[in-house]
Amino acid sequence: MTDSDTNLDGPPWEEDDVVQRDENTDDMFGAPAAAPEPVAAPIAAPVVAKPALAHADVEAHVDDGAAYQVLARKYRPRTFEDLIGQEAMVRTLTNAFATGRIAHAFMLTGVRGVGKTTTARLLARALNNETETIDRPSLTLTAHGRHDAAIMAGQHMDVMEMDAASHTGVNDIRDILESVRYAPVEARYKVYVLDEVHMLSTQAFNALLKTLEEPPPHAKFIFATTEIRKVPVTILSRCQRFDLRRVEPEILVEHLGRIADREGMKIETDALALISRAAEGSVRDGLSLLDQALVQAERGETVKTETVRDMLGLADRTQTIALFESVMAGRTPEALESFRTLYGFGADPVQVTNDLLEHCHAASVAKMLGPNATRLPNDQAQKLAALGAAIPAATLSRTWQMLLKALDEVRRAPNPADAVEMAIVRLAYAADLPGPEEALKRLQSGEPLGGGSAPRGGGGGGGGPSAQLAARPVMAPALPDPQTFEQVVALIGEKREVGLQMDVERYVKPVSFKPGAIVYESVQGAPIELARKLSARLREWTGRTWLIAANGQGGAETVIERQKKDRAAERAEVEANPFIKAVMLAFPGAKLGEIKTIAPTVVTPEIPDVVEDDDD
Template sequence: MVDTPHSDADQGAESMLMPGLDLPDAASEGYQVLARKYRPSRFEDLIGQEAMVRTLTNAFAAGRIAHAYMLTGVRGVGKTTTARLIARALNYRTQQADAPSMSLSEPGEHCDAISRSAHVDVMEMDAASRTGVNDIREILDGVRYAPVSARYKVYIIDEVHMLSTSAFNALLKTLEEPPAHAKFIFATTEIRKVPVTVLSRCQRFDLKRIDREVLTDHLANICEKEQARVDRDGLGLIARAAEGSVRDALSLLDQAIVQGAESETPVDVRQVRDMLGLADRARVLDLLEKTVRGETADALAELEDLYDAGGDPVVITRDLLDFVHAASRMKAIGPDADIGESRETAERVFTLAQSQTLAQLTRLWKLLLGGLDDVRAAPDALAAAEMTLLRLAAASMLPPPEDAARLLASHPPATASAPGNASAPAGVNDAAPGGSMEAPGKPEAQRFEARPAPQDLPVELDPPGAGIQDGPDSFETFITMLSARRDISLQSDVERYCRPVMFKPGQMTFQPEKNAPMDLAPRIARKLQEWTGAAWVVLADRAAKGGQTWSEKRAADRQARLDRAKQDPAVLEAMRLFPGTELVKVVEGEARAAPGAAAKENDA
């Protein structure tokens, strides 16, 4: 979080004022971890917290200094460090200045002792270990006494949410009307556990997670100061693993630098990935693409390879969640959505997003979210991850929820029975004239009238096929329409990758070939809706058994014509007269070829 290491200057001045409070010099402690060495020593060194610094700077300049501050945020974003900086700013004093100041570029006479938690007028308390009311009373008993040497007595209470209810109650009165010489600074990671009565008496600042790119730049700057070499991509992995926490990132950077201690080459992304136990992000995206395409065998093999390479099933599942979330953002916003990935990865994610509807991506997200809990709790994490992939593959083959609703609307449930009957008994005949129904073999007295309840009425959605104008009624006429519309790209994909299963106005089901584009079904549905003026339900079902693709059918027809021609007496005589002759093409005297085949008849 800093650009300069913490300074230990001017320690002697404070030692003369506070004998007995000296701590060992930092230089005598041996190696300092990066998180301590590069702790911010000025407000300018804080990264990612510009809004808070600007507010405090304006408040100090205007003399509107609050008596209590509440700092909240996730671990490692600088809450305790900021509290100490505020304590230094409140008690800032040099030979040239004697007033609260946010400019700490020149160390004041109290700055070093406060930074080292060694000042008698700045008390730090960890509420996680001192939660009782008696601990708070010790503080409150000393509040009424004036500071020994500083301008203000400052009380810093870390993890304040851990205080007991009675401790909070004891603090309330003093917090509302503290002495003029007392200031309180609280820090917490669980702001919702702090009573609102305490929050209302404090000026609150939310410290944000540090943006991944900002954190990566910061790590690169520290590497330069430490004369350490780590690839930019490796630093990006560290920033991502830290989840916005600067302290976590610096701790991981310490480990990464050690990886290259005995090598002259920079620490590369592979070494960082192995250190973090991460799977290759590109391979995780491969895994997601195979799963969405329904290639379950390849997906399971890819997962096993990632596991054997050291990938944690929990991390792999979280990466899958990240990619589904990124695809959802790109589906909603467009290809310019910022997903924090490289350009190549972003292009692949956008292609994935185009193959799914937003409802389908939401369904995949919910399945992965439940799968993540399963993977964490299961005795065999790999098995749980495999089951999650199988559920994803099955869900990706289902039609979008909105299309499923139309299918249900096109097949309404059986007519409801009369009141008192939960459902019609098995074997009941269709409604007779007049709206009555009768079970076979039952007396006339048991006839009843079918009156559907309002809640049983089907959803009023247009069934598939409603309103179609001049649309195809078979797969052959669909091919003819593609040829007539000159949609070469879609026609090529349909002819090569679609094995027709069912085709009727408004509905189409096909078995996709292994290498079929993931977005083929939605592309067909969009074009048919555009050309016919009605919604179509197009389902790609890998489990179905479809017929020949149109390319296979055309090739088979061509081969059949060649075989028939070879049996023709005239052809046989010609081939006898001209040895070595090969029959390569048959030109029909009349256009008897199947629809759509004429355009490619000369492909032989």
């Protein structure tokens, strides 16, 4: 068979004409190259008109193919000035680098997402900072450092990063100890960054001790951990420790807002507050949640608070405050209905219990330090402060303990919603129970203990329906009708209806009043169901029907307006006092602060000495 034979049995591609010679090469015998054959011009294919793509569609198509970088990586701090909430650590490091008192080992600790690994890389850059104007360790980091790009990318040969969670053995530490003896290749220092260092084994820690105590002058160690208590004290005593703090909610909200603006997205401030609260002081968690929230709206539209709340599975805080108020007032049916409404909207039972714990804590703190100590929006802080003022501290403390136990039950229960409902029943029943000291005083004075809206059954014996009915306490008689509008407000306060009391004081301008009928002018912003709720409560407390009309005109001042007017008159009277005027003139620039009425001093009568009779 020759080369020119055609293999009829071969594959189809072997049946084509085979080019025996490359037309671009000269003939081996000197013959001139064959002229190329003329190629016929290709016939133009008919142009089929296609709809032109809009510019936005083209951009969207291109963007879809590009790799997206999440916000947590895109806005990772590049300098120490970019670290938020860690001013104490930055100040200490700045002074140390400025004076040349740089430690050979650093221990960075804190919760996840506060910047431990980022700070470790920034420290590695600062130790090896080298630019045209800087040739020494410095925290003045620029974008044109010789080693910066490789260090931040984790690719520098003199900066070794090791995840101690996956390299826990002593052999991994031996590799470090072997390489630490040699001088750096390019940089000023060899830097060893060990993340999650608490995961190292005991043998690995022991192997590291000697080198960590007496390292060569060209070696630096940076450790990061979330479990500082698991690190041996022998390691801690050889390191300079920095505790990276949780970022405060106010600072994190501002940071998230700036990043949203850079991304060209709009999001409500309350939505950012929800994200900051869910992040629990972690910047990375906050950026991850912000990344998720920004896609909830089209470009150019504002991300709503309700959308973010649904995304996070959170209950509306105002609704959980109302639930807490119902529980503390002992209104079990209303509290159960409120929870079922929240649960129907998708609220997590664990999150609802956590909210009740937060409200209990906020009411207790506001009782001692005022509304500003709660770090909540003003209206919510005022309502919880009023709740705290109306509820004894012992009751709040007991409620906190019961909610802590309820939280554990909700997490372990087969049906968390049922566990929350049982906790609400238990809390509402115990809300009005007296504390141990108060109960003891009532027993000593012969008063009934009272408290609790549920019947207390007796023990043993026949437990039929008649026995249970007989065991129920006699219902208290209805209260006498309030004779003035001020008495109505006082009655609401006595019943711990804090929310209703605040609404009445803020939005009701009384026009006419008589027992059983109130006509008032409603202030703008008043709740729609204020009249119905006030009527229902008064009927429940007094045992008679109350007609409440909100269509009056020309009403008097609200309680809040009258209180402000009285305080202004009191301040004017104090400022007109000659003594106060003399003090203000003696101290230029002084301002009159809060005016308090001091209770009169109680003068204790003197007890005469007992003259002992002489036995003589």
